[in-house]
Amino acid sequence: MPCIRRCFGSSAALLLAAGLIFARSAQTQPGPQTAQTASFQNPVLWEDLADVDIFRVGDTFYYSASNMHYSPGAPILRSYDLVNWEYVGHSVPVLDFGPPYDLNGGNAYNKGTWASFLNYRKSNKTFYWGGCIEFKKTYIYTAPTVEGPWKRHAVLDNCYYDAGLLIDDDDTMYVAYGNTTMHVAQLSPDGTREVKSQVIFQTPPEVKTLEGSRFYKVNGNYYIFTTRPANGEYVLKSTHGPFGPYTMQKLLLDTKSPIEGGGVPHQGGIVQTQKGDWYYMAFIDSYPGGRIPALAPIKWDADGWPHIEMQDNTWGLSYPYPLPPHPLKAHTGTDRFAGKALGPEWEWNHNPDNSKWSLEHGLRLQAATLTDDLYMARNTLTHRILGPQSTATIEMDVSRMKDGDRAGLAIFKQWSAWVGVKREGDTWKVAMEDGLRIAGRDWNTASKGTEVASEPLLGRRIWLRASVDVHPGPGRKATFSWSTDGRNFKPIGHPFTLNNEWMFFMGNRYAIFNYATKELGGAVKVASFTLTAP
Structure with a gap:
């Protein structure tokens, strides 16, 4: 672990063509990590x-x-x-x-x-x-x-x-x-x-x-x-x-x-x-x-x-290559959450409440926490960002959200932002929130974020997307967009500037969340998570 006490020292909007999306198990790792090449490129895995x-x-x-x-x-x-x-x-x-x-x-x-x-x-x-x-x-x-x-x-x-x-x-x-x-x-x-x-x-x-x-x-x-x-x-x-x-x-x-x-x-x-x-x-x-x-x-x-x-x-x-190349399944592709357990590439933010999620022809996330703070919401499921550029897209059914619920896709670190769905009474809207922060020695919440853009959501099925550039350096951006058909995506909000500080140690991640601000009992169904890279 880099020394805790003494140390130191444009986001791509990627189009998903249906013919280019494959199940993870059917793919091999792309680019320099294929069996046809005699040499490999560093980094061996950009995660x-x-x-x-x-x-x-x-x-x-x-x-x-x-x-x-x-x-x-x-x-x-x-x-x-x-x-x-x-x-x-x-x-x-x-x-x-x-x-x-x-x-x-x-x-x-x-x-x-x-x-x-x-x-x-x-x-x-x-x-x-x-x-x-x-x-x-x-x-x-x-x-x-x-x-x-x-x-x-x-x-x-x-x-x-x-x-x-x-x-x-x-x-x-x-x-x-x-x-x-x-x-x-x-x-x-x-x-x-x-x-x-x-x-x-x-x-x-x-x-x-x-x-x-x-x-x-x-x-x-x-x-x-x-x-x-x-x-x-x-x-x-x-x-x-x-x-x-x-x-x-x-x-x-x-x-x-x-x-x-x-x-x-x-x-x-x-x-x-x-x-x-x-x-x-x-x-x-x-x-x-x-x-x-x-x-x-x-x-x-x-x-x-x-x-x-x-x-x-x-x-x-x-x-x-140290040895004859042995390609494995790609780190890109679509996860439809069809198995009996989450894939080992997934990790929760803190321990989950296992009574509030399940795999039922998709990932069912019940609201596990009554809070207005994403950093204190349980059952936020994270995935490492694939660098140097990648795009994550989730398909989500929000019909069972309750009044006050918040669900969506975040870029998660000590500075965070998200695109998601808010239910307010009998109306649903898609929104982008920015300005979420944790800070200080104990990493307590410094800001719960603010809504910077929103639009009415008429249907109850939505695709949410985050496109990220994690080339080393300051000023890297993530952009958010959404769709009601999985093909035509509309940008929302403004580009989010990624945090570039080392003190949190962990890098930015994609995160799928659902939490309640008024009462528990709501749920969303995440049908798929698709990760693509140029």
């Missing part, structure tokens, strides 16, 4: 997937990321070539860390799951996830497969801040963690308690801060990859065991980004392919979109230190 932990089990690569207050927690992706990725699950089924995670008596914005570890233990064929929650305790979850079922395994009274898990050759589990003062802890054989912990390295004053640990054993040496937020990566090496002593060498500092306007690739992990080649996956601060992954090969010198294969001191925009 907000920070605090990378990456490893391989057999022929399969797994990627764990942060998602903080979104539920379920700690998303997991899978790949067979390190370039094409698909969402497969979450390590934390429910953020059961206290009432604020249910938006009860407060909120958990910027809390929850961040900079955690994920690894696989061959001896018992079990996946282990662990993370420190709110700087207090470390929670460990386990599962027989990444798809689950995931269960809470242990709660340790120690905070393993920005932790990395190593399972040594003798099956002992070690955790590297810390900020500036770096530690290694040994866990009990069953992984339920700490056997011992000690300081193994003190960051030199000229480096200032190190965190974001990832722990490895390569050719008999122990390595801890650490981040100097948010512009550097340093490696600690021990030739005498997991508790050191460790020496330090710089891996990168102020390296030019492969994304114009983006930050320095940092805080990632390394993985070895079946062929014996090594790669480093890091993330790039690329707001307003978030922190997105980039991949580069690494080599080891004669002294056992890793070096990234740069191109003129630049993280390469393109490299040869």
